[in-house]
Amino acid sequence: xxxxxxxxxxxxxxxxxxxxxxxxxxxxxxxxxxxxxxxxxxxxxxxxxxxxxxxxxxxxxxxxxxxxxxxxxxxxxxxxxxxxxxxxxxxxxxxxxxxxxxxxxxxxxxx
Amino acid sequence: xxxxxxxxxxxxxxxxxxxxxxxxxxxxxxxxxxxxxxxxxxxxxxxxxxxxxxxxxxxxxxxxxxxxxxxxxxxxxxxxxxxxxxxxxxxxxxxxxxxxxxxxxxxxxxxxxx
Numbered sequence: 001x002x003x004x005x006x007x008x009x010x011x012x013x014x015x016x017x018x019x020x021x022x023x024x025x026x027x028x029x030x031x032x033x034x035x036x037x038x039x040x041x042x043x044x045x046x047x048x049x050x051x052x053x054x055x056x057x058x059x060x061x062x063x064x065x066x067x068x069x070x071x072x073x074x075x076x077x078x079x080x081x082x083x084x085x086x087x088x089x090x091x092x093x094x095x096x097x098x099x100x101x102x103x104x105x106x107x108x109x110x111x
Numbered sequence: 112x113x114x115x116x117x118x119x120x121x122x123x124x125x126x127x128x129x130x131x132x133x134x135x136x137x138x139x140x141x142x143x144x145x146x147x148x149x150x151x152x153x154x155x156x157x158x159x160x161x162x163x164x165x166x167x168x169x170x171x172x173x174x175x176x177x178x179x180x181x182x183x184x185x186x187x188x189x190x191x192x193x194x195x196x197x198x199x200x201x202x203x204x205x206x207x208x209x210x211x212x213x214x215x216x217x218x219x220x221x222x223x224x225x
Contacts (some may be wrong), residue, residue, distance in 0.1 A: 101153030
C-alpha cells in the first residue's frame with residue numbers, strides 16, 4: 001500500500017518552517033526520506049528505523065511514530081536550496097524486501 | 112566514489128518499438144533496483160536484484176518488460192514492445208545490502224514513447 005503524503009504542495013518564504021507528513025495503512029519497520037529536484041535523481045536525506053526516533057540533517061529533521069504508522073519531516077528556517085519534491089518511502093514489516101514511495105510533496109521556497 | 116551510472120539519458124521511440132536501458136551500480140553494492148517514475152508521481156519499483164538473483168519483480172509487466180543482471184554487477188532493462196503509457200523516467204538505484212540500507216539513485220533515463 002502506497003503511503004499518503006500531505007500536503008501535496010506547499011509554498012514558503014525563505015526562513016519559514018514546514019512540516020511534511022507521511023502515513024501508512026500498514027505497520028512500518030522503516031521510513032526513508034528523499035528529496036528530488038526537477039530533472040534530477042532523488043537524493044537520500046535520512047532513514048528512521050525505530051518508533052519515536054528523531055533524526056537530523058542540517059536544519060532538516062524527522063520523527064517516526066511506529067504506533068501511529070506515520071513519519072513527519074521538519075524543515076526549519078527554509079533555504080532556497082530546499083526547494084524540490086520530497087518523497088517518503090515506507091518499509092512495511094510484512095514485506096521487508098522493498099520500500100514503497102509516496103507520491104511526493106512539492107516544496108517551493110520564495111526569496 | 113563514483114555514483115550510479117545510467118545510459119542513455121534520453122530516448123524517444125515509437126510505440127511497438129523496443130528499447131533497452133543500462134545501469135552500472137556503485138562498486139561493491141550488492142542490491143540493484145529499477146524504478147519507473149511517471150511525471151508527478153513517486154518512483155515505483157519494477158524489479159530488485161540481490162547480486163544476480165531477483166528478489167522482487169511483482170510489479171514488472173512481464174509480458175513486455177525484462178531485466179537481467181549478469182555477473183551481479185551491471186544491469187539492463189528492456190521494453191518490447193513499448194506502449195504510450197511507458198513514457199516515464201527509469202531510475203536505477205543501488206545499495207550495499209537490504210532495503211533498509213540507503214539507496215543511491217542514478218540520473219535516470221527519460222523515455223518518451225510516441
